[in-house]
Amino acid sequence: MVDDDATMVIRDVRPWGGAPADVGVAGDRIAWVRPAGTTPPAPGAEVVEGRGLLALPGLVNTHAHADKSWWGLPWQSYGGEGGTQGRIAHERARRDELGIPSAPVAERVLREYLRTGTTRVRTHVDVDLGLGLRGIEAVREAAAALDGAIELTVVAFPQDGVLRRPGVLELLDRAARAGAEHVGGLDPALIDRDPVGQLDGLFRIAAEHGCGLDIHLHEPGDLGAFEINLILDRVERDGIAPGKVNVAHGFAVVDVDPARRRDLLDRMGALGVTMTTVAPVRMRQLPLAEMDAAGVRFGLGTDGIRDLWSPYGDGDLLGIAWQYARAGGVVRDEDLRRVVELATRDGAAFVTDEVHDLVPGARADVVLLDAENPMDALVRRVPRAAVVAGGRAVDLAALAARPWE
Ligand SMILES: [Zn+2]
Numbered sequence: 001m002v003d004d005d006a007t008m009v010i011r012d013v014r015p016w017g018g019a020p021a022d023v024g025v026a027g028d029r030i031a032w033v034r035p036a037g038t039t040p041p042a043p044g045a046e047v048v049e050g051r052g053l054l055a056l057p058g059l060v061n062t063h064a065h066a067d068k069s070w071w072g073l074p075w076q077s078y079g080g081e082g083g084t085q086g087r088i089a090h091e092r093a094r095r096d097e098l099g100i101p102s103a104p105v106a107e108r109v110l111r112e113y114l115r116t117g118t119t120r121v122r123t124h125v126d127v128d129l130g131l132g133l134r135g136i137e138a139v140r141e142a143a144a145a146l147d148g149a150i151e152l153t154v155v156a157f158p159q160d161g162v163l164r165r166p167g168v169l170e171l172l173d174r175a176a177r178a179g180a181e182h183v184g185g186l187d188p189a190l191i192d193r194d195p196v197g198q199l200d201g202l203f204r205i206a207a208e209h210g211c212g213l214d215i216h217l218h219e220p221g222d223l224g225a226f227e228i229n230l231i232l233d234r235v236e237r238d239g240i241a242p243g244k245v246n247v248a249h250g251f252a253v254v255d256v257d258p259a260r261r262r263d264l265l266d267r268m269g270a271l272g273v274t275m276t277t278v279a280p281v282r283m284r285q286l287p288l289a290e291m292d293a294a295g296v297r298f299g300l301g302t303d304g305i306r307d308l309w310s311p312y313g314d315g316d317l318l319g320i321a322w323q324y325a326r327a328g329g330v331v332r333d334e335d336l337r338r339v340v341e342l343a344t345r346d347g348a349a350f351v352t353d354e355v356h357d358l359v360p361g362a363r364a365d366v367v368l369l370d371a372e373n374p375m376d377a378l379v380r381r382v383p384r385a386a387v388v389a390g391g392r393a394v395d396l397a398a399l400a401a402r403p404w405e
Pocket of ligand 1: 063065124216248303
């Protein structure tokens with residue numbers, strides 16, 4: 001049988017480690033998945049030879065800062081003061097001389113994500129009185145240069161504070177009106193010293209424009225838990241749809257005692273508030289089983305990489321999944337596989353589609369790895385052998401592997 005619809009066939013792969021299959025792609029979508037060798041490619045269809053490799057959906061980076069990195073620039077020494085306030089000040093003092101944000105630098109970051117199999121990205125982008133919306137324009141331009149290979153979702157992120165910088169709420173409002181999918185927030189107590197005020201301002205914008213909210217919450221323990229409840233109160237009050245509000249980091253969730261954690265997570269699950277984690281190495285990890293039991297969907301992200309906050313980070317989302325699993329003591333097959341699902345399929349909750357998987361109708365985002373199964377791919381952080389992104393076969397060899405060039 002010849003299938004004329006498929007413009008590309010990814011031949012002889014093992015989706016999720018299962019039986020050998022061919023994957024037909026039409027445009028930017030998966031058209032069909034059939035037993036290997038049963039559907040000869042139509043004349044003229046592009047063929048990607050899978051050679052029996054493991055196939056996974058594209059990795060989804062749910063918490064990135066694609067505007068901030070100095071990837072592609074010469075090495076920059078770490079300087080300035082520590083802590084959130086210190087890093088904010090250091091970044092504002094040095095970013096102009098590095099020429100960031102800029103579309104060419106952001107494009108280097110996106111290319112590195114792509115090289116390691118990330119096909120969809122939710123990126124926070126700084127919006128402040130110095131930059132206005134220039135950063136958002138830069139990352140959109142960078143994504144456009146990749147011709148749809150990376151799908152970008154933008155969070156307009158007030159890194160320098162909201163209420164303490166009069167004019168920022170108006171900027172966020174403008175960003176939402178201009179199409180930012182989400183408006184961000186940041187430590188409403190420690191940065192703005194007015195948690196109710198910051199959150200009310202953000203929720204007002206969400207109510208007016210129907211955009212999502214994705215709020216950085218580093219604040220620990222009781223303070224953070226109090227603020228998560230302020231967020232949940234507003235989600236409930238405004239009747240916001242599940243999946244529209246995200247808490248990034250949410251360190252308080254692991255700080256509080258088990259009974260309070262269960263109450264927090266149950267309420268988050270019931271209201272459909274999601275979380276994102278960057279699997280911080282020096283802290284306890286979000287509890288996989290408890291998150292799942294409460295129905296709290298969560299995503300994995302690289303956070304900023306190689307930027308004025310930290311020299312670390314390489315943009316490989318599978319590396320973050322490994323870090324999360326290793327630091328969290330994840331060892332059983334079903335749990336290792338679950339972490340791979342979080343890094344791929346379950347990222348759907350944080351981007352534009354309901355479904356992100358190797359199934360007909362999904363965006364054709366496919367990563368091939370020389371691994372026995374998803375668990376093996378995770379624990380060995382297996383290099384990506386081939387990447388199809390939005391129906392395009394990515395030329396991995398053409399993507400620069402060196403971050404300083
Ligand atoms: Zn962040």
